[in-house]
Amino acid sequence: MKLLTLVSATVLALSLSSGAYAFDEDAAKKLAKSNDCFKCHAIDKTKKGPSYKKIAAKYKGKAAEGETKMMKNITTGPTVKLEDGTEEEHKVIDTKDQKELKNLIDWILAQ
């Protein structure tokens, strides 16, 4: 009985953890590409903006905060600080589809 409980708990935990970052990578990359996100961001190197790995590390364990911050950046286009210290307005993603935006954010957070 104890073993069954333990296995069930493990399966549940695994399914929940994978569900937190369930995303469509191709769709996320396509959206990022079509909106020129990769002109300033790369997955693993610093360009004008921080790498997605750096962003993911920054919000590790603080996914909700990261999601809020990123959603604000890609929907309202606030002034952001670049890696070289200068500032400019962040690009607004050209879609109103919340699912697409969430998918992109989840993909970034999973880097």
Added chain:
Amino acid sequence: MKLSRYAAFLWCVLVGAAGIGSVAQAAGVTPGVAKPAASDKDLILKGDAKCTGCHDEADEPTGRATMLELNPGVLAIATTRHGVKGDSRTPSCVNCHGDSEKHVGHKGKGKPPAPDRSFRKATETPAVERNDACLTCHKGDQRTHWEGSQHANNDVACNSCHKIHGEHDKVRNKKTQAEVCFTCHKAERTQTHRVSTHPLAAGKMACSDCHNLHGSAGPKMLKKNTLNETCFTCHAEKRGPFLWEHQPVAEDCSSCHTPHGSNISPLLKSRAPFMCSECHDGPHNSKAPYGPVAAGNQAGFTGTNPTENAGGRGCMNCHSMIHGSNHPAGALLHR
């Protein structure tokens, strides 16, 4: 003794440390100062960081293989001769695209303005201006007659045919060149699919074997000054000089032949005897005369059944040396 050894060791350590420090300083590595961002480094060409800071491997169109393999992105220039760093003549991005300060300095939302010289399909950069970028280096030789050539006059730009950032420039490959030319020259594409044609589809010939696409002093952008001169580069046996000439052969191959394709082999404009009778419309010397062609009948054919020496006969069955003869008795090009 021990003390002096210890002193020498200490001196070595101090000098060594100082040396390492100076080397580090010379290399521009200052403790406590962050390394430059990856986008500050040139990736391929000298000074390309200005462009590759944004246009890196991510420029590859979505859903394709990596840019160095198939679809050329900006960095694929490394796979071409324009990416040979060891050659001092190799240009950098700005040599072709211009300084493009407005493009580089763009900040914030929206698309940046196009570079000073853009080579995209929907570019606003005129063909002449785009071509200037190439002709700065690629002038003279085969391109001496570019100015005033049919291609130049019709606003064809170098990048209309050439792929600069790709390893495989289709137009420079004999097997694939015709595909590029046929994009515009559709009539010629159709003709090459006829029964008799030059071996373009087999990849044994390319359009550029006869034409100089960069301009020439000859007609139809032919490589040589005349059509015959161009044909004779391969068909040398028809050049002569002959003891007995067939005048149209010496004058113009296209009197009888069409270059791109025909359903009458070998590349003939019409079938014998009809084609021959266009000039030789008098009575034939064998047996009975043909009859009056001036009446509008080909080769004297007037009824439902052709005569034995009229319609349907192959002139070249007897006149086999149609391009000219060197036989003492070859006046009629029989031998």
